[in-house]
Amino acid sequence: MAVAEKVIHDAPKAGAAGDPALDTFPKLLLDNARRRGNRPAMREKDFGIWQSWTWAEAAEQVRDLAHGLAAMGFKRGDKLGIIGDNRPRLYWAIPAAQSLGGIAVPVYQDAVANEMEYVLDHAEVRFILAEDQEQVDKVLSVLERLPRIEGIIYSDPRGMRHYDRSRLTSYEEVQERGRAFGAEHPGFLEAEIAKGSGSDVAVILYTSGTTGQSKGVMLTFDNVIKMTWSSIAFEGLREDEEVLAYLPMAWVGDYVFSLSQSYCAGFCVSCPESGATVMTDLRELGPTYFFAPPSIYENILTQVMIRMEDAGALKRWLFKRFMAVARRIGGKILDGEKVSLGDRLLYRLGNLLIYGPLKNTLGFSRIRLAYTAGEAIGPDIFNFYRSLGMNIKQLYGMTECSVFLCIQPNGQVRPDTVGTTVSGAEIRISDDGEVLYRSPGVFAGYYKNPQATAEAKRPDGWTHSGDAGFLDDMHHLHIIDRARDVGKLQDGTLFAPKFIENKLKFFPYIREAVAFGPNRPYVTVFINIDAEAVGNWAERNGIVYGGYTELASLDKVYELIQGCVEQVNRDLASEPHLAGSQIRRFLILHKMLDADDGELTRTRKVRRRFIGDRYQPLVDALYSERDHAAIETQVTFEDGRKGTLQADLKIRNAKTQPIPATVEPLRRAS
């Protein structure tokens, strides 16, 4: 454990920038194999043990795979679809395709077959690397509609002994053919790698698509590598970082954190044993650098709190006592502010008794840097981790700008901003409040969609982010909401749905919330309760229930949620601009919102309009006098079958606070 009051971070090193000759990932890989050949490049937990590969071994794996692809007929400009969980072999496939001048197209591994079909078809994929039988089955089920596909490579042969071999090849077989090809064509791969340049498209990443069909964002090597160096300089990342790769490979963040930053800074990336073991693997590994969306930090905190409820009286008392100390001074110590000696000693004692063991249990004892992004994070959650001495920071960016636009600098971390721009990036707020940016990371364009490209990348050189926000006098960016979601109630009151939803979601009992309001007389919300947290609460209060649907309909649960809603109303009342958008009525949905039903995106963002249409009768009832409403919905089960669900939901009114009279009508944030 680091001594608590020491500032854990090195100051950002100026001028960490790559060798301009190393402008593609294959080139960086070869360079790493030369310079740090014996250092670990990748690890995977398999058969209960962390298996590792050095940079030299990784380069060899990539070489054999690239040769094998070439032997199968993979040519410059071809696309390789990559489908599966985070596995070293799947990560190696990316530079293997790029070595041959090809483009990697990672696909969300939990996408259903027809979503996959859209991406594979739109990206004109010719070869696919699929992790296992599950993914191969999905591809095979839509294969007849994908005439371009010539070869499917699979990594795990389990269960596929009786499959038709004509279009399936095992990973080992491809590498085997690769070694033979390499022996016959000496110098071929080196020449192919040398042909690549920084301005080539390296990857096409499909956005999760909060609205309609997803778009393929083309990023060049220059985009990603330049922003990566910029972020490495900002945070002082080193080759001895430990990172766990557990987020979907199709997401730009994973591409940058688990591939680009690793290749540039030279650190080792570890893959968990399976999706279910992430928390155990995290604990074993003890990463120094960690990324998670707010929902994960939230889940971890919820679990800690639930488990503390079950702990003995002494432990509970110690936890309460020292967490209060941490909340008061932990953040200050982390930011290097002045704290009295007594407090320092008290914090050190707390570290010995509570914070240290707790962080160790969670796998966070070595964390130097933790990021969160994608959604606003609850101030309570954010401060909880910071008070434990974990340097968690928010960053802001998107696929279209290669992740990094703003990061919170050390010592200036506040829950409500997303930080200042990283070097090379610039930000401007348009007249109607939208965040515009320029940076070397700005994407090459949407694949086969010039119209959408032109809408985002304007001739004046600024790219439109689609987010509404403002810069404060410290040059920190605040994000309010998606620009087009910020609307007005009938009387012109500002309505920022995500702002309200996030405030609700900060309660552990609320999993998801969907706010309605534009052009309506008042604000209403749908609530999705958190099965685990509410279930535990029910258990402790002796409330009996049969399942999620019943739990969600109990009067006691309604009372619990009503308390949360009214607390949010009190918070809103204290924000002069948003006091008018307090929640008047709400209901609790009988089913979890689910990406398989199209209600959430694959990255778990609510698709508000879609939900509004799907549950139209419920929305209508919220804007009537009725105290209940019936709904019939179609649901998709995990195996793809469909069924219908009927329910009669109660609707409750929430108390609102008087609006302070002095507020002027609000203009859009600027």
Added chain:
Amino acid sequence: MASAKRIGEPILKADHISLSFGGVKALTDISVEIREHEILAIIGPNGAGKTSMLNVINGFYHPQLGTITFHGETRRRMRPHQAAEQGIARTFQNVALFRGMSTLDNIMTGRLLRMRRNFLWQTLYYGPALKEELEHREYVEEIIDFLEIQAIRKTPVGQLPYGLQKRVELGRALAMEPNLLLLDEPMAGMNVEEKEDMCRFILDVNDEFGTTIALIEHDMGVVMDISDRVVVLDYGRKIADGAPDVVRADQAVIDAYLGVAHKE
């Protein structure tokens, strides 16, 4: 599934087995063959003698009449540990695991028969016993990977849901590297998804390791789906034996399941 499955010669033959407890006849003159690489299902109404049949096969019960020939060796009385040494492994109707031990340790117990180092070496820990332990651990890890139970490797099995406990029990049986695997209601009390998983594991075991499997099951859908052959027992007698679709159409079987009055 498996078009090219190579079902071979009978590896186990039960000839004219009769078993009674005092005056209660559990099995009456039953002859059954189990062929190499096949999945054989034993079905029948409650009390038909299915579990007794498995118990006879692995030496837990000793029949009053009849013989059992396993891999060419004929016997009348055998102890369960001898059956285990010959390569017969089984799981139980009511999960019989060490509840306080982890998944890993439970499956390790399945390797016990294959551990050769004596108590003294084991006490020493270092040296040959450690090397042996590591070899067995490696095999157990392969089973854990095969059954996709990595996430519960270190969890005491008493804390696991029922469906997972069944899976651990299968893992322990597999750890013996059996050539005949007896499964007593492997899917009882499971939900649809757990049943589907279990079916897949049973088929995969049969397919990848070539293990011969005899199982007792009540879910007819499962039986018809995965078994190569079905034996039907009723009141201690064998009333049908054949391919699933033949057995399903058999009048005696239909009567047994619909509860037609028995004439003594």
